[in-house]
Amino acid sequence: MTSSSGRARQAARNDETILRAAHEVFLEDHRAPISAVAERAGVGISALYRRYAGKEDLLRTLCHDGLRRFIAEAEQAQQQPDDWTAFETFVRGVVHADVHSLTVHLAGTFAPSEEMNADAIRANQLAMALFERARPLLRPGAVPADMTMLLEMCAAVRVPDPDRTSELRVRYVDVLLDGMRAGDELPGPAPTVEELSWRWNR
Amino acid sequence: MTSSSGRARQAARNDETILRAAHEVFLEDHRAPISAVAERAGVGISALYRRYAGKEDLLRTLCHDGLRRFIAEAEQAQQQPDDWTAFETFVRGVVHADVHSLTVHLAGTFAPSEEMNADAIRANQLAMALFERARPLLRPGAVPADMTMLLEMCAAVRVPDPDRTSELRVRYVDVLLDGMRAGDELPGPAPTVEELSWRWNR
DNA sequence: TTAACAGTGGAACGGATCGTTCCGCTCTGG
DNA sequence: CCAGAGCGGAACGATCCGTTCCACTGTTAA
Helix, strand or coil, X not given: CCCCCCHHHHHHHHHHHHHHHHHHHHHHCXXXXXXXXXXXXXXXXXXXXXXXXXXXXXXXXXXXXXXHHHHHHHHHHHXXXXXHHHHHHHHHHHHHHCCHHHHHHHCCCCCCCHHHHHHHHHHHHHHHHHHHHHHHHECCCCXXXXXXXXXXXXXXXXXXXXXXXXXXXXXXXXXXXXXXXXCCCCCCCCCCHHHXXXXXXX | CCCCCCHHHHHHHHHHHHHHHHHHHHHHCCCCCHHHHHHHHCCCHHHHHCCXXXXXXXXXXXXXXXXXXXXXXXXXXXCCCCHHHHHHHHHHXXXXXXXXXXXXXXXXXXXXXXXXXXXXXXXXXXXHHHHHHHHHHECCCCCHHHHXXXXXHHHCCCCCCHHHHHHHHHHHHHHHHHHHECCCCCCCCCCCHHHXXXXXXX
8 A cells, every 4th residue: 555654655745854953943033953843853863864864965955945936926916917916026025935044054064066056046136027017116226136135134024923923924014015115215335146056155 | 650561551451352352153053162252362271271160151241241332322321312313323324333233143052140130121121211202103013023133134234344234234124213203003013022031042 | 483684672881071279370469 | 569350272072073994685697
């Protein structure tokens, strides 16, 4: 049988359990030991090393998943006909998916794979396109990199309860989006791409 | 002589050097070893242990200094006659002084002293007073705890160059303050005091 | 029925790290 | 000229963590 009692079935379920556990653990502490992931998942350490070559491999997978989620959110938001709605949908979607709180802290702790680099480029293109559509509605001086910073700022909002964290982020992404809408020129030199991608250098 | 070549003079200068080094080092990595502080300061480890009972003592001193700076900024801003200007001066001042990037990450790593608790209460009172003055000019639903969150969000803005970090924070504190000014009701339940002070529990 | 084995738990290992101590040196100030 | 404050940094002991390894279990295919 291939039912829920099968060996392969159990293994397949562990795939998910481990990834979810890793996500939770590294969200709380990005330097957590790998044993903490196993413990949270309720499995032994072997179950981890059977799936991933090492800690770095697990972290890479986790980040790559986040990147894919980012792309998915962008592709979905892209379909909104209204420019501002598309932009807002995207930002709120990424914040809600909580992509950045992991990636920001895990950046630089692993060597990105080829495929990941390709996805990163694609993610950037999608985000740029969404930004360009919204640009006329934003404060003068706004650049795509500003969007990245806003997302990172939202990721800094964190309280012990994940659900409350989500609620609070909705609150502050609202403030940020409000503050980005047409008004005075944004002060100071805009962030450059190098300033934001420096984390990825190992 | 008590000139610059004296032994005591050199020691007094080390007091400052060490504190500044500690500030820089723990800003870059809040889990940095104490040896990194000594290295940055250009002194031996003994020079550190001569002044502080241990790492925890040093961290406590660092945070307490930040707290005092926070109070000083509040007292200064308080004197602004215009309610909004007072609020804005305070927020910009605290962000510029970079109080939160250290304290947020160091919270919970040491036992606060009695004096520190007293100062924390005073700091809270001052901040509350400034907030109350500005409340009529803020979006409905805004609470003092929102101000704390905004400051923490600004602390999340960081690039390798400290000067650029400062410039960028000016940029985004501008966005945040703009987004907090009179407009629609803030979405979702406001943050509670417990949700923000949880970090301090060891 | 059973032999092979994928999948697993978790002890054990080796290396790295870090806070703290300690000893010997230097240079000052009286 | 010397007692000792101040200091540098090696050394120590305690963790901590990634990874390996091996014994065991339940499944599956013949």
